[in-house]
Amino acid sequence: MGVTYTQGTDPELLNPVELSQHLSATLRNSVAWLATLSNADASVSEREGKWCAKEILGHLTDSAVNNLGRIVRMQIAFEEMPGYAQDSWVQLQDYREREWAEVLALWFALNEHLVWTIGHINPHNLSNPGVVAGTPLTLGFLIEDYIAHMEHHLTALKAWIHPGEN
Template sequence: MKALENRLEHLIQLGVEGISKASESKLTYSVSPEKWSKKEILGHLIDSGVNNLQRFTEIQFKTKPYTFDNYKQADLVKANDYQHAEINELLGLWKAINNRIRYLFSIQNETTLGYKVVLGSGEVSDLQFLMVDYVDHLEYHLKQILG
Protein backbone atom coordinates (compact mmCIF):
# COMPACT_ATOMS: atom_id res chain seq x y z
CA MET A 1 0.00 0.00 0.00
CA LYS A 2 2.92 2.33 0.59
CA ALA A 3 3.63 2.37 -3.16
CA LEU A 4 0.02 3.35 -3.90
CA GLU A 5 0.12 6.00 -1.21
CA ASN A 6 3.33 7.43 -2.73
CA ARG A 7 1.83 7.32 -6.21
CA LEU A 8 -1.20 9.28 -5.05
CA GLU A 9 1.03 11.81 -3.30
CA HIS A 10 3.02 12.29 -6.51
CA LEU A 11 -0.18 12.77 -8.55
CA ILE A 12 -1.46 15.34 -6.05
CA GLN A 13 1.79 17.31 -6.41
CA LEU A 14 1.70 17.09 -10.22
CA GLY A 15 -1.92 18.19 -10.28
CA VAL A 16 -1.46 21.16 -8.00
CA GLU A 17 1.63 22.37 -9.86
CA GLY A 18 0.20 21.88 -13.34
CA ILE A 19 -3.30 23.16 -12.75
CA SER A 20 -2.18 26.22 -10.79
CA LYS A 21 -0.02 27.28 -13.78
CA ALA A 22 -2.77 26.79 -16.39
CA SER A 23 -4.67 29.74 -17.79
CA GLU A 24 -8.38 30.16 -17.16
CA SER A 25 -9.06 29.98 -20.90
CA LYS A 26 -7.21 26.64 -21.16
CA LEU A 27 -9.12 25.25 -18.18
CA THR A 28 -12.57 26.34 -19.37
CA TYR A 29 -12.21 25.48 -23.07
CA SER A 30 -14.48 22.69 -24.28
CA VAL A 31 -14.57 21.26 -27.80
CA SER A 32 -18.36 20.87 -27.59
CA PRO A 33 -21.21 21.24 -25.10
CA GLU A 34 -21.22 17.44 -24.63
CA LYS A 35 -17.53 17.34 -23.65
CA TRP A 36 -16.17 18.45 -20.29
CA SER A 37 -13.64 21.23 -20.04
CA LYS A 38 -10.45 20.63 -18.04
CA LYS A 39 -12.08 22.48 -15.14
CA GLU A 40 -15.11 20.20 -15.33
CA ILE A 41 -12.82 17.15 -15.40
CA LEU A 42 -11.24 18.48 -12.19
CA GLY A 43 -14.76 18.81 -10.79
CA HIS A 44 -15.43 15.20 -11.78
CA LEU A 45 -12.27 14.20 -9.88
CA ILE A 46 -13.61 16.07 -6.84
CA ASP A 47 -16.89 14.17 -7.07
CA SER A 48 -14.96 10.91 -7.46
CA GLY A 49 -12.88 11.80 -4.42
CA VAL A 50 -15.92 12.63 -2.31
CA ASN A 51 -17.72 9.42 -3.24
CA ASN A 52 -14.67 7.23 -2.80
CA LEU A 53 -13.69 8.84 0.49
CA GLN A 54 -17.11 7.85 1.76
CA ARG A 55 -16.71 4.31 0.40
CA PHE A 56 -13.20 3.86 1.82
CA THR A 57 -14.46 5.05 5.19
CA GLU A 58 -17.81 3.24 5.35
CA ILE A 59 -16.35 -0.13 4.44
CA GLN A 60 -14.52 -0.05 7.78
CA PHE A 61 -17.77 -0.37 9.77
CA LYS A 62 -20.61 -1.43 7.46
CA THR A 63 -21.85 -4.97 6.89
CA LYS A 64 -19.69 -6.99 4.52
CA PRO A 65 -19.73 -7.42 1.66
CA TYR A 66 -19.93 -3.66 1.28
CA THR A 67 -22.32 -2.59 -1.46
CA PHE A 68 -22.58 0.86 -2.97
CA ASP A 69 -24.46 2.57 -5.75
CA ASN A 70 -22.72 4.20 -8.67
CA TYR A 71 -23.06 7.96 -8.75
CA LYS A 72 -24.37 10.04 -11.64
CA GLN A 73 -21.14 11.63 -12.86
CA ALA A 74 -22.48 13.98 -15.52
CA ASP A 75 -25.34 15.14 -13.30
CA LEU A 76 -22.94 15.98 -10.46
CA VAL A 77 -20.62 17.98 -12.74
CA LYS A 78 -23.59 19.95 -14.07
CA ALA A 79 -25.25 20.45 -10.67
CA ASN A 80 -22.00 21.71 -9.12
CA ASP A 81 -21.43 24.09 -12.07
CA TYR A 82 -17.68 23.48 -11.95
CA GLN A 83 -17.23 25.40 -15.21
CA HIS A 84 -17.98 28.68 -13.41
CA ALA A 85 -16.23 27.91 -10.12
CA GLU A 86 -13.05 29.62 -8.92
CA ILE A 87 -10.10 27.38 -9.85
CA ASN A 88 -8.25 27.92 -6.56
CA GLU A 89 -11.31 26.72 -4.64
CA LEU A 90 -11.58 23.61 -6.80
CA LEU A 91 -7.87 22.89 -6.60
CA GLY A 92 -7.83 23.29 -2.81
CA LEU A 93 -10.83 21.00 -2.41
CA TRP A 94 -9.36 18.37 -4.73
CA LYS A 95 -6.04 18.46 -2.88
CA ALA A 96 -7.68 18.23 0.56
CA ILE A 97 -9.89 15.28 -0.38
CA ASN A 98 -6.98 13.40 -1.89
CA ASN A 99 -4.72 14.06 1.08
CA ARG A 100 -7.43 12.55 3.30
CA ILE A 101 -7.70 9.54 0.96
CA ARG A 102 -3.90 9.17 0.99
CA TYR A 103 -4.03 9.06 4.78
CA LEU A 104 -6.71 6.35 4.66
CA PHE A 105 -4.43 4.33 2.39
CA SER A 106 -1.67 4.58 5.01
CA ILE A 107 -3.74 3.06 7.82
CA GLN A 108 -5.00 -0.04 6.00
CA ASN A 109 -3.76 -3.55 6.75
CA GLU A 110 -4.14 -6.98 5.15
CA THR A 111 -7.50 -7.54 6.85
CA THR A 112 -9.08 -4.23 5.81
CA LEU A 113 -7.65 -4.39 2.28
CA GLY A 114 -9.37 -7.75 1.91
CA TYR A 115 -12.83 -6.45 2.88
CA LYS A 116 -15.23 -7.61 0.19
CA VAL A 117 -17.01 -5.09 -2.01
CA VAL A 118 -19.89 -5.61 -4.43
CA LEU A 119 -19.25 -3.33 -7.40
CA GLY A 120 -22.04 -1.62 -9.34
CA SER A 121 -21.81 -4.38 -11.96
CA GLY A 122 -22.50 -7.01 -9.28
CA GLU A 123 -18.90 -8.25 -9.42
CA VAL A 124 -17.30 -8.96 -6.05
CA SER A 125 -13.89 -7.46 -5.35
CA ASP A 126 -12.11 -5.96 -2.35
CA LEU A 127 -11.04 -2.66 -0.83
CA GLN A 128 -7.55 -2.90 -2.27
CA PHE A 129 -9.00 -3.15 -5.79
CA LEU A 130 -11.16 -0.08 -5.14
CA MET A 131 -8.16 1.91 -3.93
CA VAL A 132 -5.96 0.97 -6.88
CA ASP A 133 -8.81 1.65 -9.29
CA TYR A 134 -9.33 5.07 -7.71
CA VAL A 135 -5.71 6.09 -8.26
CA ASP A 136 -5.73 4.71 -11.83
CA HIS A 137 -8.87 6.72 -12.57
CA LEU A 138 -7.39 9.88 -11.05
CA GLU A 139 -4.19 9.48 -13.08
CA TYR A 140 -6.13 8.96 -16.32
CA HIS A 141 -8.12 12.16 -15.89
CA LEU A 142 -5.17 14.15 -14.57
CA LYS A 143 -3.36 13.39 -17.85
CA GLN A 144 -6.36 14.82 -19.70
CA ILE A 145 -6.18 18.01 -17.65
CA LEU A 146 -2.42 18.47 -17.86
CA GLY A 147 -2.00 17.26 -21.45
Protein backbone atom coordinates in the same frame (compact mmCIF):
# COMPACT_ATOMS: atom_id res chain seq x y z
CA MET B 1 -19.08 0.10 -11.37
CA GLY B 2 -18.69 0.46 -15.11
CA VAL B 3 -15.25 1.11 -16.59
CA THR B 4 -12.24 -0.11 -14.66
CA TYR B 5 -8.79 1.39 -15.04
CA THR B 6 -6.60 -1.37 -13.62
CA GLN B 7 -6.40 -5.14 -13.62
CA GLY B 8 -5.81 -5.11 -9.89
CA THR B 9 -3.15 -6.70 -7.76
CA ASP B 10 -3.67 -9.54 -5.32
CA PRO B 11 -4.70 -7.64 -2.16
CA GLU B 12 -2.25 -9.76 -0.15
CA LEU B 13 0.58 -8.11 -2.13
CA LEU B 14 -0.63 -4.54 -1.63
CA ASN B 15 0.70 -2.15 0.98
CA PRO B 16 -1.52 0.73 2.17
CA VAL B 17 1.48 3.01 2.72
CA GLU B 18 2.72 2.40 -0.83
CA LEU B 19 -0.78 3.04 -2.23
CA SER B 20 -0.92 6.25 -0.20
CA GLN B 21 2.49 7.33 -1.47
CA HIS B 22 1.45 6.58 -5.06
CA LEU B 23 -1.64 8.77 -4.71
CA SER B 24 0.43 11.51 -3.04
CA ALA B 25 2.98 11.47 -5.87
CA THR B 26 0.18 11.67 -8.45
CA LEU B 27 -1.26 14.72 -6.67
CA ARG B 28 2.07 16.50 -6.30
CA ASN B 29 3.16 15.83 -9.88
CA SER B 30 -0.15 17.12 -11.22
CA VAL B 31 -0.81 20.13 -9.03
CA ALA B 32 2.38 21.80 -10.29
CA TRP B 33 1.13 22.05 -13.88
CA LEU B 34 -2.56 22.35 -12.97
CA ALA B 35 -1.78 25.47 -10.92
CA THR B 36 -0.35 27.15 -14.04
CA LEU B 37 -3.78 27.18 -15.73
CA SER B 38 -5.68 30.44 -15.73
CA ASN B 39 -9.35 30.54 -14.77
CA ALA B 40 -10.18 31.31 -18.42
CA ASP B 41 -8.11 28.39 -19.78
CA ALA B 42 -9.61 25.99 -17.22
CA SER B 43 -13.10 27.02 -18.41
CA VAL B 44 -12.63 26.04 -22.07
CA SER B 45 -13.59 22.54 -23.25
CA GLU B 46 -11.27 20.53 -25.46
CA ARG B 47 -14.16 20.36 -27.94
CA GLU B 48 -17.94 20.78 -28.03
CA GLY B 49 -19.77 18.47 -25.66
CA LYS B 50 -16.68 17.69 -23.56
CA TRP B 51 -15.85 18.81 -20.05
CA CYS B 52 -13.46 21.69 -19.41
CA ALA B 53 -10.56 21.33 -16.94
CA LYS B 54 -12.74 22.64 -14.10
CA GLU B 55 -15.34 19.97 -14.80
CA ILE B 56 -12.73 17.22 -15.09
CA LEU B 57 -11.26 18.15 -11.72
CA GLY B 58 -14.82 18.50 -10.41
CA HIS B 59 -15.50 14.96 -11.57
CA LEU B 60 -12.32 13.80 -9.82
CA THR B 61 -13.47 15.64 -6.68
CA ASP B 62 -16.81 13.83 -6.85
CA SER B 63 -14.93 10.58 -7.29
CA ALA B 64 -12.90 11.40 -4.16
CA VAL B 65 -16.08 12.08 -2.17
CA ASN B 66 -17.72 8.84 -3.29
CA ASN B 67 -14.62 6.69 -2.88
CA LEU B 68 -13.73 8.05 0.55
CA GLY B 69 -17.09 6.78 1.77
CA ARG B 70 -16.54 3.43 0.10
CA ILE B 71 -13.03 3.06 1.54
CA VAL B 72 -14.27 3.73 5.06
CA ARG B 73 -17.38 1.54 4.72
CA MET B 74 -15.45 -1.42 3.30
CA GLN B 75 -13.20 -1.40 6.37
CA ILE B 76 -16.21 -1.66 8.66
CA ALA B 77 -18.39 -4.30 6.99
CA PHE B 78 -19.41 -5.82 3.67
CA GLU B 79 -21.71 -3.46 1.82
CA GLU B 80 -23.42 -3.13 -1.51
CA MET B 81 -22.90 0.48 -2.50
CA PRO B 82 -24.34 2.42 -5.41
CA GLY B 83 -22.45 4.05 -8.22
CA TYR B 84 -23.15 7.69 -8.95
CA ALA B 85 -24.42 9.66 -11.92
CA GLN B 86 -21.17 11.46 -12.73
CA ASP B 87 -22.55 13.74 -15.45
CA SER B 88 -25.37 14.89 -13.18
CA TRP B 89 -22.98 15.45 -10.26
CA VAL B 90 -20.74 17.66 -12.41
CA GLN B 91 -23.66 19.55 -13.91
CA LEU B 92 -25.52 20.12 -10.63
CA GLN B 93 -22.41 21.47 -8.90
CA ASP B 94 -21.71 23.83 -11.80
CA TYR B 95 -17.94 23.46 -11.63
CA ARG B 96 -17.54 25.37 -14.92
CA GLU B 97 -18.71 28.57 -13.17
CA ARG B 98 -16.55 28.15 -10.05
CA GLU B 99 -13.13 29.80 -9.78
CA TRP B 100 -10.35 27.46 -10.95
CA ALA B 101 -8.29 28.04 -7.79
CA GLU B 102 -11.26 26.90 -5.67
CA VAL B 103 -11.86 23.77 -7.79
CA LEU B 104 -8.15 22.90 -7.64
CA ALA B 105 -7.93 23.49 -3.88
CA LEU B 106 -11.00 21.34 -3.17
CA TRP B 107 -9.72 18.47 -5.34
CA PHE B 108 -6.30 18.64 -3.72
CA ALA B 109 -7.62 18.83 -0.13
CA LEU B 110 -9.99 15.89 -0.51
CA ASN B 111 -7.28 13.79 -2.07
CA GLU B 112 -4.79 14.74 0.63
CA HIS B 113 -7.33 13.36 3.09
CA LEU B 114 -7.57 10.18 1.02
CA VAL B 115 -3.75 9.93 1.10
CA TRP B 116 -3.96 10.08 4.90
CA THR B 117 -6.87 7.64 5.14
CA ILE B 118 -5.36 5.07 2.76
CA GLY B 119 -2.00 5.24 4.56
CA HIS B 120 -3.72 4.25 7.80
CA ILE B 121 -5.60 1.19 6.54
CA ASN B 122 -4.82 -2.11 8.24
CA PRO B 123 -3.16 -4.15 5.44
CA HIS B 124 -5.48 -7.10 6.14
CA ASN B 125 -8.49 -4.91 5.26
CA LEU B 126 -7.32 -4.58 1.65
CA SER B 127 -8.85 -8.04 1.06
CA ASN B 128 -12.24 -6.93 2.39
CA PRO B 129 -14.97 -7.52 -0.19
CA GLY B 130 -17.71 -5.17 -1.25
CA VAL B 131 -19.96 -4.44 -4.19
CA VAL B 132 -20.03 -1.11 -6.04
CA ALA B 133 -22.73 -0.56 -8.67
CA GLY B 134 -23.27 -4.32 -8.87
CA THR B 135 -19.56 -5.14 -9.31
CA PRO B 136 -17.89 -7.29 -6.64
CA LEU B 137 -14.43 -6.06 -5.67
CA THR B 138 -11.94 -5.82 -2.85
CA LEU B 139 -10.90 -2.70 -0.99
CA GLY B 140 -7.42 -3.05 -2.50
CA PHE B 141 -8.83 -3.10 -6.02
CA LEU B 142 -11.07 -0.11 -5.29
CA ILE B 143 -8.06 1.96 -4.19
CA GLU B 144 -5.86 0.86 -7.11
CA ASP B 145 -8.64 1.61 -9.57
CA TYR B 146 -9.33 4.99 -7.95
CA ILE B 147 -5.70 6.03 -8.45
CA ALA B 148 -5.61 4.66 -12.02
CA HIS B 149 -8.86 6.50 -12.83
CA MET B 150 -7.35 9.77 -11.60
CA GLU B 151 -4.14 9.20 -13.57
CA HIS B 152 -6.18 8.41 -16.70
CA HIS B 153 -8.02 11.75 -16.54
CA LEU B 154 -4.94 13.78 -15.58
CA THR B 155 -2.87 12.26 -18.39
CA ALA B 156 -5.60 13.01 -20.93
CA LEU B 157 -6.04 16.55 -19.59
CA LYS B 158 -2.31 17.26 -19.67
CA ALA B 159 -2.01 15.92 -23.23
CA TRP B 160 -4.77 18.30 -24.27
CA ILE B 161 -3.66 21.34 -22.23
CA HIS B 162 0.11 20.88 -22.67
CA PRO B 163 0.61 18.88 -25.89
CA GLY B 164 4.06 17.37 -26.27
CA GLU B 165 4.82 17.26 -22.52
CA ASN B 166 4.91 14.04 -20.53
